Amino acid sequence: MPLVDPPSALPPAPELVVDKLRDLVSSSYLNHDASTIHIRAGALFARLKALNRNANASTRSHKQTTADARHDMDQTHLGLQNFQYEKRHLEREIEKCRQFASIYQDIPLYTLDEFLERAPEDLRTPAILADDLANEHALMLSRLSFELLERQRLEQRQKELQQQKEDLLRQSKAQAATMDNVKSQIDNLVKTATDVQKKISDLAESMPTPSPAS
Template sequence: MPLQTTHVLPPNPDAVVDGLRDLASSSYLNHDATTIHIRAGALFARLKALNRACNTATRTHKQIAADARHDMDQTHLGLQNFLYEKRHLEREIEKCRQFASIYQDVPLYSLEEFLERAPESSRTPDILDNEHALMLSRLSFELLERQRYDLLKQSKTQAATMDNVKAQIDLLVKTATDVQKRVSDLAESIPTTLS
């Protein structure tokens, strides 16, 4: 409930109190007692009405103050909740900033090399304008390049192994040919005396 400041205050009782004082003064000593009594009764009735109006106004203002205090307490509680949430989110943001991810230790191609070598689909204007998307694209490109490098390395290793195996097979064939030739030569040099 919004604070209401336009409540009417009860009339000032000073005029009634002054009227009662005047009745008690010496100027009314010679007046009729019944008239004074009637006038005093009317003034006391008016004073009681003012007292009731004052009590009603006091209760009304107390209620307005209580409502305003309640609204202020609710607003303060809401503020405290928002501040708590803000502190919590700031701590979470700081944790995220402090988080050491492995991508920070991955040596990447420089941005210029990425722009030269990466496929067109990895460096569209939308990607280049978004820092997060650009980092993801650079990491993906780095992964593909490393996989390609590993395949080339593996291919070279396999080619070297195959060349080595081929050389050993060639050596074995040559050695076997030499052995076969010697065996043939030895077999021819042995006289055949079985006749």
């Protein structure tokens, strides 16, 4: 049996090296030179240590690869959990929006026909009045804007009417005061005239009656 193995592209399996070490202590090598067997054994032990180092290095490499893969998997799983959480959050927000009861739903609006008849042109353009779902929101905004304009107009008109009412009340009070003053003056004149008339009557009664001509 040859003492030196031929070169190989692949390292031998550890079992083969161990088998060769066992052969060195078998009866087959009893007649071989002891120094040669020691050299052979040293070479096999060196190869076994190299295989052990390679195995340890390979194990560390596989462990690192596994750790990297596990880290990537954990990051992917964490990202998936975050995505699912965000999805549930958005679904809850969408449901809240769907169930939200806005105050505009309780506002008595002009009917659509009244809006089409009375609203300004810029609030009822063809784009706003397009018959599709996307423009329902724009149409409602226009109707609410028109409602606001109308209420502001009516509020301004009420202020104007209130101002006119207050002006008329002031004029009425002024005229009433003037009439009271005139009435007071008339009463004074009537009283004065009555007094003058009484004095004239008293004076006429006190004058002697002229005797008849003889």
